[in-house]
Amino acid sequence: MSKIKKKRVGFVLDMTPLVDIAFLLLTFFMFTAKFKSDTENEQKFQIKRPMASADTSKVPDKDLAMIKIGIDTVTNDTAYYYSLSNEQDRKVVYNSDKVQLSDEARQKVILKVTDLKVLEALLKQTRMANLRMKFAIDADKRVQYKWIEDLTNVMRLSNATVFNFVTDRPS
Amino acid sequence: MGGGGGGLQAAPKVKRGSFATVRKKKKRVGFVLDMTPLVDIAFLLLTFFMLSTTLTTPQTMEMSVPPETENVEVKQSELLTVLVRDDGQIFKYMGDKKSNPPEKIALKDLRALSVNENLRMENKLIVSLRISNKVPYGLVINLLDQLNIAETDITQRLSAKGMKRERKFALTPLTDEDIEDLKAL
Numbered sequence: 320m321s322k323i324k325k326k327r328v329g330f331v332l333d334m335t336p337l338v339d340i341a342f343l344l345l346t347f348f349m350f351t352a353k354f355k356s357d358t359e360n361e362q363k364f365q366i367k368r369p370m371a372s373a374d375t376s377k378v379p380d381k382d383l384a385m386i387k388i389g390i391d392t393v394t395n396d397t398a399y400y401y402s403l404s405n406e407q408d409r410k411v412v413y414n415s416d417k418v419q420l421s422d423e424a425r426q427k428v429i430l431k432v433t434d435l436k437v438l439e440a441l442l443k444q445t446r447m448a449n450l451r452m453k454f455a456i457d458a459d460k461r462v463q464y465k466w467i468e469d470l471t472n473v474m475r476l477s478n479a480t481v482f483n484f485v486t487d488r489p490s
Numbered sequence: 491m492g493g494g495g496g497g498l499q500a501a502p503k504v505k506r507g508s509f510a511t512v513r514k515k516k517k518r519v520g521f522v523l524d525m526t527p528l529v530d531i532a533f534l535l536l537t538f539f540m541l542s543t544t545l546t547t548p549q550t551m552e553m554s555v556p557p558e559t560e561n562v563e564v565k566q567s568e569l570l571t572v573l574v575r576d577d578g579q580i581f582k583y584m585g586d587k588k589s590n591p592p593e594k595i596a597l598k599d600l601r602a603l604s605v606n607e608n609l610r611m612e613n614k615l616i617v618s619l620r621i622s623n624k625v626p627y628g629l630v631i632n633l634l635d636q637l638n639i640a641e642t643d644i645t646q647r648l649s650a651k652g653m654k655r656e657r658k659f660a661l662t663p664l665t666d667e668d669i670e671d672l673k674a675l
Contacts (some may be wrong), residue, residue: 334525341532348539369631373638374551388627455550460628464621467630468663475555483550486631 364389
């Protein structure tokens with residue numbers, strides 16, 4: 320009888336452990352969060368990366384020249400997209416008079432390149448601007464191998480003989 | 491007056507009925523703070539960061555190609571050629587094409603092949619990849635991945651024999667002759 324009589328009106332739940340865990344997770348996700356860079360904001364295509372499980376090294380975020388080969392979602396055509404992670408290098412390379420670009424293109428963060436000659440000039444200027452520059456090829460798995468072969472030939476010509484293929488880990 | 495803002499300190503005893511001191515009688519021992527808004531905000535931020543983060547970061551597969559000026563001479567007997575046809579079928583032959591005609595091989599068998607041949611030749615084997623330029627890039631990466639997986643195995647077994655692994659690897663374009671040869675298979 321006395322049990323039933325107990326008041327349950329001002330019911331209080333101790334939320335302290337809940338808050339502890341919530342803040343723990345919150346800080347974890349806050350520190351691991353990485354936001355979209357300028358380059359990704361300007362990108363108008365999505366890359367479906369190929370899967371590879373052997374190599375697990377991460378893509379460097381400093382001194383990186385990224386060559387993307389993407390299929391445009393609207394027009395469905397393939398092109399090279401060139402971008403540099405360092406803003407200073409970007410200014411130097413994009414404004415170099417050895418690279419034939421329109422004035423409008425020079426202002427952009429990500430360059431759409433269809434001419435291999437232009438790509439070669441870009442790669443050469445990039446290597447001159449920063450010797451520590453690493454090259455990464457991020458291509459859609461559906462593109463024909465011809466695009467990669469042409470690109471690696473151009474890279475050999477511009478002495479960028481070490482490069483990385485960007486892949487995804489199979490889930 | 492003493493115990494005005496004194497936190498957990500008990501209020502001084504006062505006579506009942508005295509109207510002015512009624513407020514000070516309030517107990518402050520079991521002090522409870524309403525955490526609900528705090529929890530609300532915490533969970534709101536938590537869900538935002540959880541949804542905005544991508545946990546799968548891309549990885550890289552490192553490649554190095556010889557500079558344009560370098561021409562490497564190779565013995566044909568030390569060459570394992572892997573050919574990829576337009577439709578993605580993979581073929582291989584060891585050494586000379588005349589004596590060892592190209593054979594069809596599945597992608598998953600490539601790893602075992604690479605391990606076996608490399609151990610047989612003990613560091614001398616050169617894998618030459620000739621890939622048709624109509625093949626999707628994803629297949630090429632899968633192929634390279636198989637060879638990379640084989641690599642850890644080879645390195646391990648060779649170091650057990652006291653040898654240091656030196657990898658030799660070539661990416662060469664598919665010639666018209668190769669295309670003709672593969673058509674019939």
